[in-house]
Amino acid sequence: MSRIVLGVSGGIAAYKACEVLRRLSEGGHEVTVVPTPNALMFVGEATWAALSGRPVATGVFEHVHEVPHVRLGRQAELVVVAPATADLLARAASGRADDLLTNTLLTASCPVLMVPAMHTEMWLHPATRANVATLRERGVIVMNPADGRLTGADSGPGRLPEPVDIVAVATSLLDDPATVDAVRRRDLDGRHVVVSAGGTHEALDPVRFLGNAASGLQGVALARAAALRGATVTLVAAHVTAALPAGVQVQRVSSTADLADTMTGLAGEADALVMAAAPADFTPARPSEGKIKKDGDAGLSIDLVQTTDVLATLSRHRPRPQTIVGFAAETAASADALVALGRAKLARKGCDLLVCNDVSGGAVFGRAENSVVIVSAEGVVGEAAGDKSVIAHRIWDAVVASEKEKDR
Known part of the structure; x- marks a missing residue:
């Protein structure tokens, strides 16, 4: 069990x-939960207490003998502030x-994660940008906000990321100190990375397709991790x-052909390409233009042709120096066999790194955890x-190390 302080500042989010x-x-x-006085105008103390099962810390003069403005920050293993308004960012x-919340931030020696939420003009204001830069320089981890519907009819960057994303x-950050260090360094700052995720669908007819069990969880985790480390993603x-x-x-994208076209189009501006999809x-050689109907007890025969090998194509036709990472979902008899399969595939595809995992018995797909071996x-x-979010950072660690090796 980890001790977390959840700071909540006064915004509609x-x-x-x-x-x-x-x-x-x-x-x-x-x-x-440590809400600011303004946050309690949006969500009351009783709600926070009921959901957390713990007393809510609301002021520096409550339970003074416990010195809450010092104790909370010292005991926490992580402080999360969501939402972090423009005012809270400025004060921090x-x-x-x-x-009490800003006192806690000053006494916390653990990682601090701030999740901004505000109107677009406030997020883009030079004062807010400067405050975010200052906090990041001090080691505070500041997520970028989402782009979407805001209060009223407004829409744009400044929306609070979804709770599942924040968590x-x-x-x-809790699971792995190395992740905290990597995010604080922002070692992908100034890089543009392209990550693919999910499974493609190959149309049989207007209502049916051939697909696979990929959920996109690992690719999404890779994109999230790269953004935290400063990349344009x-x-x-x-x-x-x-x-x-x-x-x-x-x-x-939908089909493998769509994926190939999109990845090829983006390759010219990418410093790294990660093919996690x-x-x-x-794919069917001749997809039906109309819905295929049952014909008595007769079965159905479908002629299939190979799709474009997206990873090999990207590796062979690099428009600029870049690192290319592939994935290999294998069914291997042993760890050594998995590595052998991975190295053989890397040689065939021509990529720089290959992330290998064993999907025997339905493992990996749709699950929060994974186990990988990265080969060059x-x-x-x-x-x-472990958790796919942590694995994503280990993959980016390998990318950064590979690029440093190339520069030597």
Whole structure:
């Protein structure tokens, strides 16, 4: 069980923090909610207490003998502020201590995650940008907001990311100190990375398709992790069941041909390409223009042809120096066999790194956890197991290390 402080500042998005609290609590964490006085105008103290099962800390003069303005920050293993309004970001950046939440931020020695939410003009204002830069320089982790519907009829960047997105980031920071260090370094700053995710659909007729079990969870985690580490991220989403991450550009595709065209089109501006999608290897030679009907007891024969090998094509026709990462979902008899299959595939495809996982028995697809081995032409360069958000960071670690090796 981890001790988390959930700070809530006074914005309309405070209601979404209820879902963040619920998910963190159900994950087995001990969560203490510290709302600002303005946050209590949106969601009352009773709601926070009921959802957390714990007393709510609202002021520096409550339970003074416990010195809450110092104790909460010292005991926390993670502080999450969601939503973090423009005012809260400004007060935190200037070191203010005018309520319990800002006092807690000044005494916290653990990782601090801030999740901004505000109107677009406020998010883009030079003062807010400067405050975010200051906080990041101090090691505070600031997520980028989502782009979407805001209060009233307004729409644009500034929307609070979805609770599942926030909790995924929080969980990765709790699980692995190396992730915290990587995010604080923002070692992908200035890079444009393109990540594909999900499974493609190959149309049989207007209502049926050939597909696979890929959920897109690992690709989404890779896109989220890259954005946290400072990259400009384009996520090419095939059929994805996972919630899409905030702060990334999304291009949707359907078939393997769509995926190939989109990835090829984006390759010219990408510093790294990660093919985490699961493209179909075969497609119907002649898809029916109308719905295929049953014909008595007769079966159905379908002629299939191979699809474009997207990874091999990207590797062979690089428009610029870039790192290309492929994935190999294999059914292997042993760990050594998995590595052998991965190295053989890497040689065939021509990519720089290959992430191998064993999907025997229905493992990996649609699950929150994974186990991977990362190989290069030289052999195994990394291994990771656990939550896919943490594995995503280990994959980016391998990309950064590979690029440093190339520069030597």
